[in-house]
Amino acid sequence: MARIAFIGLGNMGGPMSINLVKAGHQVRGYDIVAEKTARAAAGGVEAATSNPDAAKDADFVFTMLPTGKEVREVLVDIDKVMDVVGPGTIIVDSSTTDLGATDYIHNEAAKRGLTLIDSPVSGGMAGAEAGTLTFMAGGDAAAIDRAEPVFLAMGKQMVRAGGPSAGQAVKVCNNMLLGISMVGTCEAIALGEAAGVDHQVLFDVISTSTGSCWSMNVNCPMPDMVDTAPANREYTPGFTAKLMLKDLTLSQAAAAKTGAVTPLGEHARSLYEAFCDDRDGEIDFSAMVQMVRDMRRG
Ligand code: NAD
Secondary structure (H helix, E strand, C coil): CCEEEEECCCCCHHHHHHHHHHCCCEEEEECCCHHHHHHHHHCCCEECCCHHHHHCCCCEEEECCCCHHHHHHHHHHCCCHHHCCCCCCEEEECCCCCHHHHHHHHHHHHHCCCEEEECCEECHHHHHHHCCEEEEEEECHHHHHHHHHHHHCCEEEEEEEECCCHHHHHHHHHHHHHHHHHHHHHHHHHHHHHCCCCHHHHHHHHCCCCCCCHHHHCCCCCCCCCCCCHHHHCCCCCCEHHHHHHHHHHHHHHHHHHCCCCHHHHHHHHHHHHHHHHCCCCCEHHHHHHHHHHCCCC
C-alpha cells in the first residue's frame, strides 16, 4: 500500500484516483473545482484542502491536469508542490503536455534532487473508468520500476518509453497519427458516399483490407458498424474534437522544437481547428466526417 496524492480529479483523474483506492492505496486528492474533489471523495479518496496539502508525506504524487501550463503552476510556479514533498517522493505527470513543459518540470525536479516521471496515457475516459489505460513512462528507469505497480492499478499496460520527456514524445507521435488517420478515414467515407458505395460495403472492405486502422475498425465515423463507436450515439465522446485539436497542436509544437517535418500533421491540425471554430468541439472527433461531407464540391 502506498500513500498517493492525486491532483486534478476531472474526467480522467477522478476515476483513476478511485481505481487506486480500489487497489488498496491510501489516496489524497485535490481539484480546484470543489465538486470534482467531492465526487472523488465519494469513491473513497481523502479530500485535501489544496495541492500542497494533498502532496505532503506522499510516496507518489500524480498530476492529471488540462495542459502544461497548469502542470508548471501546480508543481513549480504557484502551488510549489515540488517544495513540499520529501526526497523519496516520485512525482508522475500523466497529463498530456507540450515537450517544453515536460523538460521544464524534469529540470526543476533535478535541481531539487527529486524524481519525476512523465507518463501520459492512452485509452480515454472509458479506459480510465475500467482501469485499462496504457501508460507511456519517461524518466529514471529505477523510479519507473518502483511506480509500475501503481500504474498497473490504473492501467493494463506500462510502456518504458525512455529517458525524461520520452513519454510525452511518444504520446504526441501516436495522437498525431490518430488525427491524420481519422481525417483520412472520413475522406474515404465521403468519397465512397459520393461515388454511391453502401456504408456496410465500405466498412466490410476497408476494415479487413490494407486501409484498416483504429479510426475505421473501432471508432468508425459511420453509425451502425461498430457497437461501441460514438457515431452510434450522435458522436457523444469518446475523445472530443477539442482534445484532438490540442494534441495535434502539441505535435506541431514538437515538430517545431525538434525540426521534424510533419505536413499531414499540420493539415490535420488545421482541419480540427476549423471544426472546433465552426462546430461543437465537445463531440467526438470522428464527427469530422460531417465536416468533410459538407465540404463536397457542387
Ligand atoms: P479535465 O478537464 O476533465 O480534468 C482536469 C482537471 O484538472 C479538472 O477537473 C480541473 O478542474 C483540474 N484543475 C485545473 N487546474 C487545476 C489546479 N491548478 N489544481 C488542481 N486541479 C486543477 O481533463 P481530462 O479529460 O481529465 O484530461 C486530463 C489530461 O489527460 C489532459 O492533459 C488530457 O489531454 C489528457 N487525456 C485526456 C483523455 C480523455 O479522453 N479525456 C485521454 C488521454 C489523455
